[in-house]
Every structure is written in structure tokens, then in C-alpha cells.
Amino acid sequence: MNMFQRNVQFWGKEKQQKLSESSVLVAGVGGLGCLVAEGLTRAGIGKLILIDNGKVEISNLNRQILFDQTDFGKSKVKIAQRRLKAINPELEIEIFQVDIAEMKVKDLPLYDGIADCLDNFAARFYLEKLLSKQQFLVHGGVQNDFGQVTTIIPDKTQSLKEIYPGTHIPVSVSVIPQIVMLIGSLMIQEIINNLFDKPLLINSMLILELEDFSMFKVELKK
Amino acid sequence: MIKIKFYSLIRLHLGINEIQIEADKISIYDLLQIAEKQLDKLLLHLLINADYEIIPGTMILINGRNIFHLKKLDTIVQDGDVVSIFPPGGGG
Numbered sequence: 001m002n003m004f005q006r007n008v009q010f011w012g013k014e015k016q017q018k019l020s021e022s023s024v025l026v027a028g029v030g031g032l033g034c035l036v037a038e039g040l041t042r043a044g045i046g047k048l049i050l051i052d053n054g055k056v057e058i059s060n061l062n063r064q065i066l067f068d069q070t071d072f073g074k075s076k077v078k079i080a081q082r083r084l085k086a087i088n089p090e091l092e093i094e095i096f097q098v099d100i101a102e103m104k105v106k107d108l109p110l111y112d113g114i115a116d117c118l119d120n121f122a123a124r125f126y127l128e129k130l131l132s133k134q135q136f137l138v139h140g141g142v143q144n145d146f147g148q149v150t151t152i153i154p155d156k157t158q159s160l161k162e163i164y165p166g167t168h169i170p171v172s173v174s175v176i177p178q179i180v181m182l183i184g185s186l187m188i189q190e191i192i193n194n195l196f197d198k199p200l201l202i203n204s205m206l207i208l209e210l211e212d213f214s215m216f217k218v219e220l221k222k
Numbered sequence: 223m224i225k226i227k228f229y230s231l232i233r234l235h236l237g238i239n240e241i242q243i244e245a246d247k248i249s250i251y252d253l254l255q256i257a258e259k260q261l262d263k264l265l266l267h268l269l270i271n272a273d274y275e276i277i278p279g280t281m282i283l284i285n286g287r288n289i290f291h292l293k294k295l296d297t298i299v300q301d302g303d304v305v306s307i308f309p310p311g312g313g314g
Contacts, residue, residue, distance in 0.1 A: 032314045119314035143311035146230045158287075164310060165290035168278040173313035183311075203286070207229050207308065216229055218306050221286030 003088065004044045015196060016044055022195045023047035023092075025111040027100055027127050029076045030054070031063035031175065032140050033117035035184030036191070038066060040115075041084045043192060047092040048084065049111055050077045053099045063180040101126045113194055115187060116140060116152075116160070121167045124160050128152060136194040138201075140187040143173045145210040147183035150220065151190055151201040158203075158220055179210055224299055226257055229308035236263055250282065250305065251295040269307065270295065279309050 008016045022045055026037045029052035037048055056064075056071040056079060066083045067076070077095035084091055094109055100123050113136040118124050124139070131137050137152040139160060152160060186206060193199045205218045227240040243256055251270070258265040269280050274295060276282060282289045283306040289297045299305060 028314045030314045117314045119312070121312060140314065141311035142313050143309075144231070147311040162291065163288060164281070165288055166276065166278055167281075167310065167312070173311075175311075175313050179311075209230055209234070211234055214233075216227075218227075218229065218283070218308070219286040219304070220283070 003042075007044060019044040019192070019195060020046045023049065023109070023111045024113055024115055024191060024195075025049040025051065025108065025130070026115045026117055027051050028117035028119060028123075029064075029066070029080050030060065030117060030119055031177075031180035032142065032184045032187065033115070034064045034066040034080065035181055036115045036117055036140075036187050037080060037084060038087070039185065039188035040191065041087050041091055043188065044088075045091070047094075047109075047111075049094045049096070049109060050080055051096045051098065051100055051103060052076045052080075053097060063175065063177040065181075099123075103130060105130055105132070111135070113137065113191060115191055117184075117187075119173075121160070121164050124164075128160050136191075136199065138187050138190045138194065140183045142175050142179050142183050145176055145179050146208060147179050148205050148207045149183060149186045149190055149201060150205040151194060151199045153199075153202065156202060157222055163205075163220060176210075179208070182208055182210070223301060224253060224303050224305065226253070226305045226307065229306065230311075231309055232265075232268060232307055235268065236261060236265065245299075246301040247298055249295065250284065250289055250297045250299055253299055253305070279312065281306070281308050281310055283307075 026033050029050050054076045056067045056074055066080045071079050075097050077097050081093045081095050116139040133154045140149050190201050203220045207216045224243045271277050
């Protein structure tokens with residue numbers, strides 16, 4: 001018996017093996033990034049690359065589930081690495097405490113796809129420059145009690161810059177923990193869908209609204 | 223018939239998921255003016271500023287494409303088109 005027994009009972013050994021051979025770059029280790037990184041770890045991902053320039057602050061604790069009161073002032077990626085390794089010691093993790101705008105593909109190890117857990121659109125437009133044709137990016141965004149998820153694949157979908165032109169939203173948005181956990185969970189599912197070559201949100205944006213428990217898909221045309 | 227679908231804060235503000243407007247070959251700006259009258263609720267000021275620009279953080283899609291890449295508020299919509307309007311969540 002191992003920690004992934006219940007996963008294997010559901011999706012089988014072959015898919016569990018596939019996950020263990022997969023790697024995902026998690027851009028932004030905030031609310032969504034913590035959730036996505038932990039969810040992928042518990043799902044059995046083989047390797048994570050974490051990028052975040054930040055240090056833990058008290059205002060993070062309503063939603064950033066890898067951090068606690070003992071972490072203030074410490075590097076987010078270092079704390080996240082320690083917590084994730086404590087969940088699965090076999091998980092391979094590489095961390096980069098830098099701004100996403102400073103990263104280039106040549107500076108990074110190989111990855112199968114990207115989780116866009118960033119908190120502003122300018123950084124997201126930099127991030128998608130790290131995407132090659134064989135890779136996917138799962139985008140998530142949250143605000144107040146709503147959020148959205150979609151998959152970006154070069155040549156198959158619009159880019160984030162095409163979807164969100166002229167979008168400018170302040171970095172410090174209001175947000176509650178439950179929408180972060182729900183959108184993060186939907187991102188995990190879509191990342192795994194992509195790793196299993198069955199993405200569901202190609203040219204389609206899933207919007208979740210907690211106020212009346214609504215979920216919609218908006219068509220996006222390539 | 224042109225369908226306008228509302229999501230997120232705008233849907234909740236209007237209290238309606240979508241409306242249909244009998245129109246053909248009119249600008250998105252004119253369509254939104256008709257929508258505002260038909261809904262009898264303020265809509266335009268949520269989407270467009272006094273300088274006739276789309277407010278940053280507002281998505282207006284026609285058949286899945288952002289009007290920012292078309293002719294913005296002068297983009298022509300026609301019978302059968304679907305317009306989707308929402309503000310995206312920006313945080314992470």
C-alpha cells in the first residue's frame with residue numbers, strides 16, 4: 001500500500017504512473033499556487049517547479065494553505081518546498097525565488113505544463129512566453145467570490161493576451177478562501193486532464209460564482 | 223435575434239443571465255444601449271467610461287472573440303451572434 005492507493009483505485013495504475021513521470025511549473029505560490037501545488041502533490045505528480053518572489057505575510061493566511069503564523073517574513077517557495085516534501089518525500093521540487101518577468105525558458109528545467117496562479121495580468125502575459133507548442137497552461141483567476149479557469153495551448157487556443165487585452169486589475173484584490181480552494185481544485189483537475197491528454201477547457205472558459213452556486217462555460221473562439 | 227449573456231458581477235447586478243434583442247447589423251455600443259433600455263437597469267456605465275472606452279477589467283466577447291481585437295465599441299453585431307460580458311477575476 002502507498003499514499004496513492006485511493007487514487008489508483010479510481011483512475012488505475014497507468015494514470016498514476018503517468019502522473020509520477022510528469023512535471024508542472026507552478027507560477028505564483030499564493031492562494032491558487034499553494035492549493036494547486038498541494039493538490040498535485042497529493043495526486044502524485046513527479047516534479048514541481050515553484051516560482052514566486054514573495055515572502056509570507058499575515059494577510060496571506062486567509063487562503064494560502066501551505067503557510068502559518070510561524071512563517072512570516074520567510075520565502076514562500078522555501079516554505080512550500082518543505083511542506084510539500086513532508087507530504088511526499090519522493091516529490092522532486094525545484095524552487096525559484098524571482099519575479100516571473102525575469103525568467104527565461106533556458107533558465108528552467110523541463111516541464112510538461114504550467115499552472116498560472118499569478119495575481120496580475122501583466123505577469124501572466126510574461127508567463128505565457130514560457131510556453132512552447134507541446135505544452136499547456138492552465139489559467140486560474142479569482143476575485144471576491146467568483147473566478148475562472150481555462151486551458152491555453154499555442155496554436156490551438158487564443159493566448160491570455162488575446163483573451164484579456166487591456167485588462168488591468170489591482171494586485172491586491174478582495175478574495176475569500178472558499179473561492180480560491182474551488183478554483184484551485186478546478187485547476188488541478190484541468191491540469192490532470194491535460195497530462196492525460198484530455199483537456200476539457202480548450203477554447204472554453206469555466207466561470208464559477210459562489211453567490212448563487214452558478215457555473216458557466218463561455219465559448220472562446222481560436 | 224442577438225443574444226447577450228451576462229456573467230459574474232454584471233449578471234448579479236442585473237439579476238438576469240441573458241437577454242435576446244431583435245436587431246441586425248448594429249454596433250455593439252448601440253446594442254448595449256438597447257439592452258439597457260430593455261432591461262430598465264443601468265448597464266453602460268459598468269462597461270464603458272465617459273471617453274467611449276471599455277473599462278479595463280471588462281470583457282466583451284462576440285462569438286468568443288474580445289471586441290478589443292475587433293473594432294472595439296464600433297464592432298458590428300448581427301443576427302445570430304452571441305455577446306458574452308463579464309469581469310474576469312484577476313487575483314491568484
